Amino acid sequence: MIPVQRRRLLSLLLVLSIVVLMSLTARERERLTWLEEQAVELLSSVQRSFSLAAGRVERAVDDLSGLARAQAENAVLRHRLELLPPLEHQLQDLRAENNRLRQLLGFSETRPFPTVAARVVARNPDNWFSYAVLDKGARAGIERNMPVVTPEGLAGRVVRTSANTATILFLLDRDSGVAVGIYRSVPGAEAPVLKAFGVVLGQGEHGAVLRLRVFAHDAQIEPGDRVVTSGLGGVFPPGLLVGEVRQVETDAYDLVVEAEVMPAVDFDRITEVLVVIDPVAGPPP
Template sequence: MARFFRRNARLLAAVGVVVVLVALMNVTSQERHHLTYIEQKTAELMAPAQRWTYGLASGIRAWVLSLGELRSIRADNNRLKETVADYEQLRVQLEEYRAENERLKALLEFKTQAAYPTVAARVIARNPDSWFSQIIIDKGRRAGLSQDMPVITPSGLVGKITKVTETTATVLLLLDPESGAGGLVERTRDTGVVLGQAGATGNLRIKFFSRDAKIEVGDDIVSSGLGGVFPAGLPIGRVAQVEPAEFGLVQYAEVRPSADFMHLEEVLVINQPPAGGGGP
């Protein structure tokens, strides 16, 4: 017996590791309300580095984009290269400030118009893989955030908070396969559930409760308020494709989201349940 274990030590170790990982997956795939100590500490320790690196990458991206715009100007002003370089540096910086200012102004305008108290937060990281869709923001429990708070931008609903540490929060985007939000067709008031899909395609799917739902390409989808997490009336997206109900009892449609999930930089967190919002 001992010889068997000695001979197959590596194989047994590998099998053991696989069994432990599968068991862990099974346990952690359930909805959890608390992070483990290791997850909590990892998130807190990595947050400052993530904030700094994400900011740096954002700056570099703005700089790279601006290079394309200025290529022709540079050719014409060759002799003023050094001066242009100085101005260029300043321009990029100003452009970045201007863009940020515009975004923040829109956010502030939206924030003052919004019927809910909100907390503004910056995106500091995204999930490393290509299967899930979540972001990490730079506000956490200290800013009054807690689990299940809805996250929005001026253009539409973004998702909800799933995990919170003292200084950061993880936001499950609507695009995530585990995400679900009550939605309705603004024109016909047909209701359904807006779902994300694994392996982000950039689009959402809405599953209607009725197979007779009258839905057309171009219809606007807004949150229904059902489910109790998201307030009613927030823009979710526009129907891009209707999938006919074949044998099933439900009908699906592909929805192009209103929020620009690819370029999320600042978001607002609704830090109080909406008045009268939420249902079963």
């Protein structure tokens, strides 16, 4: 049995060690320690199997509830099927026309960013941070600071990797910041017009909105403006959709224009993402 005084001293030492550990790991690190890497791999593989099982259960429940709906849809689809042959002819004609027009305009096939597709195997279990663990890591070519996108827009960036996992920090996290440009569609203009440059900051998961800060008191920002990465921060390539301005406010000293931005990505429903492994390659001009 440990004497009370010695136990108290040990507890105090433990608390102090944890505080020191916290301050040492408060900044982003290039590499994980071997022990951390092993623990993350093990934890992620356990969560991966359970999340796969949970996904199957969810799908089974969906299948059962969708059975009745499927019968009704079946009747509608049968009817539509009868109309399919003439539509197929129409589609072929349209395809051919599209190809001709593309050639005429000199359009090339869109060249997407080189990406790696990954599945989300775990989400932050708390109500403070906003991150997810992916089922692919350094072995798949994923590195720290690579942008993470979904078909809707920018989701976040990779903050650390182990051999088979990667942790991504979502835009919603308070540690997240993105340099952006604010664009507006103007009637008559060929392309959206750049109105200002700013920074989008995360505010935590519960609000599910982002904070836009523009350091120019005369910036003309309106609800409905599109917020797109500017590429100025060096981490994210330009041209990725971040969201749309919802509400504009000016600060008490009239120095900074702030706005609420509705993210393009629905963070509640992310199950798969694309990690941009070569942001320099860039989107098509």
